[in-house]
Structures are given as structure tokens and as C-alpha cells.
Amino acid sequence: MNKVWTGLLLVSLATGSIRFVFFDDKAIFGRMLESLFSMAKTGFEISLGLTGILALWLGILKIGEKAGAVGLLTRLLSPLLRRLMPGVPENHPALGAITMNIAANVLGLDNAATPIGIQAMRELQKLNPEPDTLSNAQILFLVINTSAVTLLPVAVFTYRAQLGALNPTDVFLPILLATFCSTMVGLLAVASVQRLRLWDPVVLGYLLGLGGVIAGLAYSLTGLPQEIMQARSALISQVLLLGLIASFLVAAWFRKINAYECFIEGAKEGFHTAVTIIPYLVAMLVAIGLLRSSGIMDLVMDGLRDILRSFSADTRFVEALPTAMMKPFSGSGARAMMIDAMQTHGADSLPGRMASIMQGSTETTFYVLAVYCGAVGIKRIRHALACGLLADVAGLTAAIFIGYWFFG
Numbered sequence: 001m002n003k004v005w006t007g008l009l010l011v012s013l014a015t016g017s018i019r020f021v022f023f024d025d026k027a028i029f030g031r032m033l034e035s036l037f038s039m040a041k042t043g044f045e046i047s048l049g050l051t052g053i054l055a056l057w058l059g060i061l062k063i064g065e066k067a068g069a070v071g072l073l074t075r076l077l078s079p080l081l082r083r084l085m086p087g088v089p090e091n092h093p094a095l096g097a098i099t100m101n102i103a104a105n106v107l108g109l110d111n112a113a114t115p116i117g118i119q120a121m122r123e124l125q126k127l128n129p130e131p132d133t134l135s136n137a138q139i140l141f142l143v144i145n146t147s148a149v150t151l152l153p154v155a156v157f158t159y160r161a162q163l164g165a166l167n168p169t170d171v172f173l174p175i176l177l178a179t180f181c182s183t184m185v186g187l188l189a190v191a192s193v194q195r196l197r198l199w200d201p202v203v204l205g206y207l208l209g210l211g212g213v214i215a216g217l218a219y220s221l222t223g224l225p226q227e228i229m230q231a232r233s234a235l236i237s238q239v240l241l242l243g244l245i246a247s248f249l250v251a252a253w254f255r256k257i258n259a260y261e262c263f264i265e266g267a268k269e270g271f272h273t274a275v276t277i278i279p280y281l282v283a284m285l286v287a288i289g290l291l292r293s294s295g296i297m298d299l300v301m302d303g304l305r306d307i308l309r310s311f312s313a314d315t316r317f318v319e320a321l322p323t324a325m326m327k328p329f330s331g332s333g334a335r336a337m338m339i340d341a342m343q344t345h346g347a348d349s350l351p352g353r354m355a356s357i358m359q360g361s362t363e364t365t366f367y368v369l370a371v372y373c374g375a376v377g378i379k380r381i382r383h384a385l386a387c388g389l390l391a392d393v394a395g396l397t398a399a400i401f402i403g404y405w406f407f408g
Helices: 002-022 028-049 049-066 071-083 093-106 110-125 135-146 154-162 167-194 203-217 226-254 259-276 278-294 296-310 317-328 330-345 351-363 365-376 384-407
Strands: none
Touching: 002 028, 002 278, 002 296, 028 049, 028 154, 028 259, 028 278, 049 154, 049 226, 049 259, 071 093, 071 203, 093 110, 093 135, 110 135, 110 226, 110 365, 135 167, 135 365, 154 167, 154 330, 154 351, 167 203, 167 226, 167 351, 167 384, 226 259, 226 384, 259 278, 278 296, 278 330, 296 317, 317 330, 317 384, 330 351, 330 384, 351 384, 365 384
16 A cells, blocks of 8 residues: 555656656646645545444444344355355354355445454464465455455445435446456356366356346346436335345344444444544545646546547546556555546546446455455465456456446
8 A cells, every 4th residue: 555655646746847847837836736735625524524424324234233134144155155165164163254254245344344354364274284375265255355245335325425426326236236247257267267166056046046136137227218227226226225224124123132222333433434534535635636636647548548539439437447447456545536536527427426336346456365365474375366356357347338338
């Protein structure tokens, strides 16, 4: 992260100096300083405005967590993971930790997912015959994490609401489709390298079942005029999200759990999270502001547009590409790029929505590998990075096509 952030600042300053010396742009340093102060203020204001929305969503997710949503998903995923990780004995503690981590990620419980994920890596490490090298099971677990199987992309909804989107959740279904693509490609890549038995009846049942649901959702929107498709997609998103909230409340009622107290507990975490992200968001927005005001971002994007126009290609997606380029390296950097796209072009513009889909379609591959491998002292990652990046490319490419399909 330090290298990415420092590199952005140094490239921006070098570009500004070149424009001042060789292109006689006397106002460049003034624009860059103005951008520094403006983006610092913007980062603080955005973070402050996130407090209520984060408190709402984390409060709801806390109800689901206490009501047993994680446990239910864990039981649902266990039969699949036992077959995808044949090297892990049945009933081994690693399987429980892995399924709980995936379940927490699916529900958007990032605070719970990371420590559980580290515990899963430690349990898998006990079975690892080469302690400095990733095992097959560890690689599959990491690629599933980097492909971002997330049912509730709370952060994306939150930023879209803060930046004025008319319907902040209208990207829910597009994100679901894009993250499905990244997950399937990541799984198939690992399976081909490790020669996993994907034709096992149980594995096929899970994959075909999930694929059938996703295909059904996509088919219900195929062939519709874009306005009707957007309206139906928004309705599906609203029904699914409100239905999920209702199921959390009903489960809490049956389990005699105080939903109100759970909500307050989660809302407090939301407030703390909003305050915690202020310095990270300010740091990245300042770097992105300098990059834009120095002119280097426009230079790169204009060059890419010219190449695409020579092939008569639609170039509107180019404005969302900075989010895609940053995503594998830095979550906070990609988030800042997404915010920049929505601020510059509008939260409900095609680039703003496309950047939102990209942000929710994959996870930060290099960060995930660094944290989880570092936690257990792994040095050799074998094919984990290649499979993770392949999943990233699939998810981000799908985000572009799905963005055009829904909002183009």
C-alpha cells in the first residue's frame, strides 16, 4: 500500500513539474495544491456522511449474524467444500473456519470474515506438509476470497447513497452477476490446475443450482427495453434486500434474540467504522486528486480512448477503468477511484455505476494474499496469484459488459 500511494504522489508531482518546465503551464502547481485541500475536505465530508448509512447496514447485519445466518450458510456450504478440498479430513476444524469465513464474506461481515479467515489459514497450515508453501486447499480458499462472493456489497450501496444516487441499490443485481463470473472463473482455474473432480454429483449440484439461479435472474431481464429492465432489476434488488432483512428479523424472533439490542450493537460498529476510514479515505482521495490535477490521468485515458476509437469502439467505460486497475492492489485506492468516478460523472452515470459494479465484483487480490500468507509464514504462493488475477480479470471484464447491458 505504501508503494502504491507513494508512487501515485511521485508520478503526479513529476508530471506537474514536467508541465511547468516544458509546457509553460504556470498554473499547474496552484491547481495541484487546490486539489490537495479540496480532496482532503471531500474525504472527511464523505466519511462523516457515511455514519448513518453504515450504522443502518451494520446494525441489520449484526441481527443476521446473531440470528444464525452465518451458521446456516456454514451448514449449506460444508458438503461442497469437503469435496473441493479432498486433502482436508472430514470434520477437521479447518472446514468449519473456512465455511464460516465464506459465509461472513457472503453477508458482507468483513470485520468477522478476516479474523476467521486467518484462523482457517492456521488450521490448514497444520495439514500443510511444506510449511513455507501454499497447499492446494489454501490456494482454493484464497482464490475464493479474492473473487469476492458477496451477497450484500454494503460499502458500495453506502457510497452511492452518500454521493446522491437516486436508487443506491440499483447495482445489486449487476454486482451479483459480475461476482458470480469472477468466482466461477477462479474456481475453474484452480480446479484445472489441481485436477479437482468438478463432475462429482454434489459439486455439480451446487454449481448447477447456483448457476441456474443466476441464469434465471439474467433470463428474466433478457430482451427487455433498457428502462423496463432497469425498473425490474431495481424491483428484484429491493425485494431481495428487504426479504433478507425480514428473514433476519423472523429468525431473531424465533431464536428469542433481542433484535433491537443487536441492531444497536452493530450500529455502534458502523459509527466506529465511519470514523476509522477517515484517514484512509483522505489519503487515497488526495493521491487521486493530485493524479487528476497533474494531467497524467487524462493523458492516459485520452490515449486509451484514441486507440479504442480507431476500432470504432464505445469509449464510455474508460472513465471507470481506474477503479479496475487499482482493485487488485488496493481496496482503499479502488474505493477512491470509484468515488472520483461518481463525483466527476455522477453517481447515476454509466461510468459511476460501472465503477460501482467493478468495486463489488472482486476483492483486493494482493492484499488478501499478503495478509493471509503472512499470518502463517507462507513464502511460496504457487498458482494462487495467477488464479486470483484471472478471477479479477473475469469479474472486471464482466462488470463492463453488464454495466452496458443494464445502464448503457
